[in-house]
Amino acid sequence: MSHIPFILAAYFIAAVVLFWCAMAPLVRKKSIARDIRRLTQIEDIPRDSDA
Amino acid sequence: MNMKTSRKTKPRKNPLLMFIHKMGSPPWFYQFSGKLIPWFWLIFAVLATWALYLGLFKAPADYLQGESVRIMYLHVPAAWMSMLIYSLMAVMGFIALVWRIRMMEILAIASAPIGAAFTIVTLASGSLWGRPTWGTYWVWDARLTSELVLLFLYLGVIGLYKSIDEPRKAARAACLLAIVGAVNLPIIHFSVKWWNTLHQGSSISLLGGSSIDASMLWPLLIMAVATKFYYGANLLTRARVSLLEQDKRKSWVREAIMEQD
Numbered sequence: 387m388s389h390i391p392f393i394l395a396a397y398f399i400a401a402v403v404l405f406w407c408a409m410a411p412l413v414r415k416k417s418i419a420r421d422i423r424r425l426t427q428i429e430d431i432p433r434d435s436d437a
Numbered sequence: 438m439n440m441k442t443s444r445k446t447k448p449r450k451n452p453l454l455m456f457i458h459k460m461g462s463p464p465w466f467y468q469f470s471g472k473l474i475p476w477f478w479l480i481f482a483v484l485a486t487w488a489l490y491l492g493l494f495k496a497p498a499d500y501l502q503g504e505s506v507r508i509m510y511l512h513v514p515a516a517w518m519s520m521l522i523y524s525l526m527a528v529m530g531f532i533a534l535v536w537r538i539r540m541m542e543i544l545a546i547a548s549a550p551i552g553a554a555f556t557i558v559t560l561a562s563g564s565l566w567g568r569p570t571w572g573t574y575w576v577w578d579a580r581l582t583s584e585l586v587l588l589f590l591y592l593g594v595i596g597l598y599k600s601i602d603e604p605r606k607a608a609r610a611a612c613l614l615a616i617v618g619a620v621n622l623p624i625i626h627f628s629v630k631w632w633n634t635l636h637q638g639s640s641i642s643l644l645g646g647s648s649i650d651a652s653m654l655w656p657l658l659i660m661a662v663a664t665k666f667y668y669g670a671n672l673l674t675r676a677r678v679s680l681l682e683q684d685k686r687k688s689w690v691r692e693a694i695m696e697q698d
Contacts, residue, residue, distance in 0.1 A: 389504040389569050393493075396508045396562040400515065403561075404667065407554035411675045418681045422694045425685065 461540050463680050464689040470673040477670035484663035492656035499653075505569045506653070512562040513641075514661040515555045519587060520622055522552035522668060526594070527619040530612030540676075542608035543683075545615060546598050547675035551668055553591035559584060571635060579628035580636035583621060590618035604683050 459465045492510030499506035526548040533541035563581065564574045575581065594611045601607035624631075629638045641647045647654055684690045 389507075392505060392565045392569055393507050396511055396565040399561045399565075400511050400558045403554050403557050407551060408667075408671055408674075410550070411671070411678045415674075415678045415681065418678065418685065419694050419697070422681070422685050422691060426691050426695075 461538055463540070463684055464693075466540060467677055467680055467689075467693060470677055474670050474673050477666045477673070481663050481666035481670060484659055484666065488656045488660035488663055491659065496653050496656055497650075502570055505566055508562050508566040509653075510656045510660050512559060512566060513657055514664045515558040515562060516584070517661055518664045518668060519552055519556040519559050519584070520625060522548050522555060523587060523590070523615075523619065524622060526552060526615045527622075530615040533612050534609060534616070539605070542605065542612060543676050543679045544672065545612050546594070546608050547672055547679055548668075549591050549594045549598070549611070549615075550675070551671050553588060553595065555664070556584065556588040556591060560588065576635050578635045579632040580625065580634050583625040583628050586621055587618075587625060590614075590621060593618070 460469070488510060493507055496507070496510075498504045526545050529541045529545035529548070532538060533545055560581075563584075567576075568574050594615050597614055598607045598611040601610060628634060629636055640649045641654070641657070649657075681690055681694070
């Protein structure tokens, strides 16, 4: 039995899991930063602007 | 009045305590960790590449396991990390509960997904090593089962944290679960001694030396160090994101986000 497919599969799974684990917080950060910018814009609008 | 006796001496401050105190301040932590993260990723990339080169191309095949021994350069460091991260999470959880340090709560909770990822890598790589070596992907062996329980504990900590709306309450509940779950760590470690298991005993010991050849030991150790830097970089990144999320109405967060633009 060749061991190569098992070795490649193990390293591939590890690469995918660890890459996803590293990228997930960056994706989350992007969405939070967007929320914060929107929140800042809303709060920066003067209260009398709709009067 | 004697000037010598009346002059107040300035109390000396311990630099380590000062550092720990500073780390408890979210804006300071956010800035400081931002500087460390790129260096941690760089060191991880260099060490992991070196370990992979040695493990996949330079180290010899094992006389019993054959080429499948190359999975060990991934499996063993991942298994060490799965246990180390849980230990750190439990210690940080304990500190967070006793001294109510918010940064510790954030760091403990941020550790859980990274630990779960390493546990998944451990179980998957071990299973792929088991098929050509033992003739099976899985057996309900004490070591394998206790490692699977570790994955469930990590998932439990993540799930419990996400199920409570108030972040600090959620963190305290999850920290408590992390501390209780630490009882599984000695079970994983000593399972190969306490029970008659299919899983082999340790080949490397801090005190007893190593029973494997240096050509196989070095890639393992280098990968073990590399994974520590992966954990460091990932942990700090996750902690920064949690801070942004929890403090999004505070001025320092808005300033930090605006600085990035």
